[in-house]
Amino acid sequence: MHLSIGEAPNGAEGGATTATRPRDAQGTNEPAEPGSPSQTIVTFADFGLDPSILKAVAELGYREPTPIQAQAIPVVMAGKDVMGAAQTGTGKTAGFALPIIHKLLPLASTSTSPARHPVRALIIAPTRELADQIHENVKAYSRHTPLRSAVVFGGVDMKPQTAALRGGVEILTATPGRLLDHVEQKSTNLSQVQILVLDEADRMLDMGFLPDIQRIINLLAAQRQSLMFSATFSPEIRKLARSFLKEPQLIEVARRNALADNVEQTVYRVDGDEAKRAAVASLIRDRALEQVIVFSNTKIGAGRLARQLQKEGLKAEAIHGDKSQQERLQTLEAFKQGEIKVLVATDVAARGLDIVELPAVINYDLPHSPEDYVHRIGRTGRAGASGMALSLMVDKDQRALADIEKLTQRKLTVEALAVTLPGRRGDSREFSADAYRGSGREKRGREGTAARRDSSPDRDRSPPARRSGSSPNRSPAKTDPFFSRPYEPAEDAGVEAAAEPAARNGLRRPARKVAALLGGKP
Incomplete structure (x- = not known):
């Protein structure tokens, strides 16, 4: 497993653009508009990239550009602003990084x-x-050039980042918050930035980074080239683009929400979280999945699922926002090296993670946004390989499933799934999702009650060890019978009666006179 930079997109189809159109099956381009880049891009050398860049590209094993690269590289080299629609795995990073390196080489020192x-x-x-x-x-592409690059992000010590920035870098990659931290610390100066790239702008808006982005843009020179890439072009994204892009070239390489035909998509109905966790382990074993990303909507859910899979004997780890940066990087590296079999992740944590030849993804939770479903399953079945997208759902997910089918314009297969739940006392119970279809209401109620009883936190705790020879049926310690009686509002004497034992033990306080009103006389 390794990082994917130059892959073809899933289900990619040519989209409307004012730049070079996607290559056809014979590797040629349709006629472009007057003044547009070359119409026959079949190799990276055809772009006119510097030989040092071509050498690095060849060493990385890239043979021909992907559709997004064929369109974006000539436009960026021409100095135009770009508004690109591209999802993870389309090769968009090389689409903007290669021409940026080429343009900065004359200024390299x-x-x-x-x-x-x-x-x-x-x-x-x-x-x-x-x-x-x-x-x-960027480091890999510029390895044969004198250009310097650095990255700054939160969750780690700022001191090494500060040292790198003060040593001088031409290409800086950053997350918004940490970049502003360094600006305030005066460890970097953005006044000479000539090219700005906003990658995955839709996700930045979802995460609430818009104010930070606007602050960063205000720090830059007005005369610059700006590139923005987003998986979708929502009204909010278009509004952002209008605020800082100047006559941008629109680049789209795939039909919006396109799904790959080589990805098997199946939805399984299950009954509750306990059955869902058991279903994940069952699917991984039954399908003999050697590597899989499992998506959870919440950080808590991701952690619980990873721990359950570990108990099932699977090599699983969770990655989410509550993990330290060091833990996340180590987990990602272990997953890419195949040391971890199952990576349980939230959408934000998995954003930007590209794994070549990933055989499957599992939606432990159906995503809140149908667009996220497209993003998730787009991580498998790349470069023409087959893949699996397996999703779990419960009754409350019916609306989410309908939204996904509406967006993708595809009816998804929903199947029953028999799940064997581990028993608490050596037994096992089996649930079939057929219960959702038909009149199994009473049966489901009994099973749901049993599931809730078995998943009670008290039952998960191990009882304290008994002394040798002690009886397992030892009666509990005696308690005051008053606390076991039902509430009887009609009998006011109950409280007095309950207090009598305490009085007999000499615990009653001596009676004293109490004033009827505060400050009054007795």
Whole structure:
């Protein structure tokens, strides 16, 4: 497993654009508009990239550009603003990184003076993982050039980042919050930025970064080239684009919400969270999945599921916002190396993670947004390989399923799933999702009650160890019978009667006179 940078998109179809159109099956382009880039892009050399860049590309094993690269690279090299619609795995990172490196090479310096290496290209990403991945790609593409690059993100010590920035870098990748921290610390200066890239702008808006983005844009020079990439073009994204892009070239390489035909999509009905957790382990074993990403809507749910899978003997780890940066990076690296079999992730934590030849994804929770469903399953079945997208649902997910089918314009297969739940005392229970279809209401009620009883926190605790020879049926300690009596409002004497034992033990306080009113006389 390794990072994917130059893959073809899932189910990609040519979309409307004012740049070069996607290549056809014979590797040629349709006629472009007058003044547009070359119409026959079949290799990276055809772009006119610097030989040092072509050498790095060849060493990385890239043979021909993907559709997003074929469209974006000539436009970026021409100095135009870009509004690109591209999802993870389409090769968009190389689509903007390669031409940026090419454009900055004339300004590159071999001097050791930090002043000769100001920040000239700024790449903003929503998450630490995506920022780190972009930085690694930039380093790989520029390995044979004197250009310097760095990445800054939150969750780790600022001191090493500050040292790197003060040493001088031409290409800086950052998350919004940590970048502003460094600006306030005066460890970086953005006044000479010539190229700005906003990657996964839709996710940045979802995460509430719009105010930070606006602050960053206000720090930049007005005369610059701006590139924005987003998985979707919502009204909010278009409004953001109008605020800082100047006559941008629209680039779309895939039909919106396109789904790959080579990905098997199946939805399974289950009964509650306990059955869902058991279903995940069952699907992984039954399908012999060697590597899979499991999506959870919540951080708590991701952690619980990972722990349950570990108890089932599976090599699983969770990745979410509550994990430290070091833990997240270690988990991602272990997953990419195959040391971890199951990666349980939230959408935000998994954003930007690209794994080549990922055989399957599992939706432990159906996503709140149908667009996120498309993003999730787009991680499998890449480059023409087959993949599986397996989803679990309960009764309350019916609306979410309908929204997904409406957005994708595809009826998803819903199947019953027999799940064997581990018993608490050596037994096992089996639930079939057929109960959802038909009149099994009473039966489901009994099963639901049993499931809630078995999943009670008290039952998960191990009882204290008994002394040797003690009886397992030992009667509980005696308690005051008053606390076991039902409430009887009609009998006012009950409280007095309950207090009599205490009085007999000499605990009654001596009687004293009490004033009828505060400050009054007795």
